Amino acid sequence: MIKQSRIYTDQELANGLFNGDEYAFQCIYERYAKALYRSAYQLLNDKELCEDLIQELFINLWIKRDVLHISSLKPYLYISMKNQVLMAVRRKKYLLNEELLLELKASETIEDYVHTKELQQSFQKEIDLLPKRCKEIFSLSRIEQLSNREIAERLQISIKTVENQMTIALRAMRIFLQHFLLLTIFLFPF
Structure with missing residues (x-):
């Protein structure tokens, strides 16, 4: 159980979430919701839709917490948000700046790059x-x-x-x- 007296790592929060710890979920939300919102808003330019996507992402995170095994919380959240944005674009047929849409589909965001590098480093550590x-x-x-x-x-x-x-x-x-x-x-x- 996560105690409220210190700052936790992403991995500790992910483990707490997996175990149904509401405080861990709250910490994850407070740590990432604003940044995820900005990321989505930059692409959609729709305040209400972005707020809905954030809610949907965190509701799904809580509902599926016991089946998720999140090894890297930040990349997981950003990839989930990217997928939420893509689904919203498909559903609503939002007109996006073509350059931003191509960037999104290419998955070459900073978060994806960081996730790939982290995975490569972790894999190399395991080999070592x-x-x-x-x-x-x-x-x-x-x-x-x-x-x-x-x-x-x-x-x-x-x-x-x-x-x-x-x-x-x-x-x-x-x-x-x-x-x-x-x-x-x-x-x-x-």
Whole structure:
């Protein structure tokens, strides 16, 4: 349970939200609602619609709190807002400045860039946590695109050792990426 006596990190707030903590939800709202509103208003130039989108975003966040596994709160919220804006544009057929619409569809906002960089850094940190030999084999396989046989020949080890080390590495990466899968399914339903 989040206590009101200190400032919490985004991850602590996301965890509190997942556990149904109303104060964590309130902190998330107070921390991000205005910035998300400005982001939407910049594109839509419609005060009432932007207020409605903010409400809708936070209502959905609360309703779906127990199924969301948010690893990076800020990027998650900005991507959700971007999707809300796109849906509003489709529903209302708002006329947007063509340049802003292209920018929005390209998903090259600062928030998306930051999220991508954070993901890359987190992924690299996870790779760096692998044992030395496992990390080396994983890099040869995934970065240099060598086959198991080529890796075994280069490192003068058996193919079975390469396979075992790749199993360890891929298991670690799979665990790391699991929480991103749920987010992707939520944001981009079939």
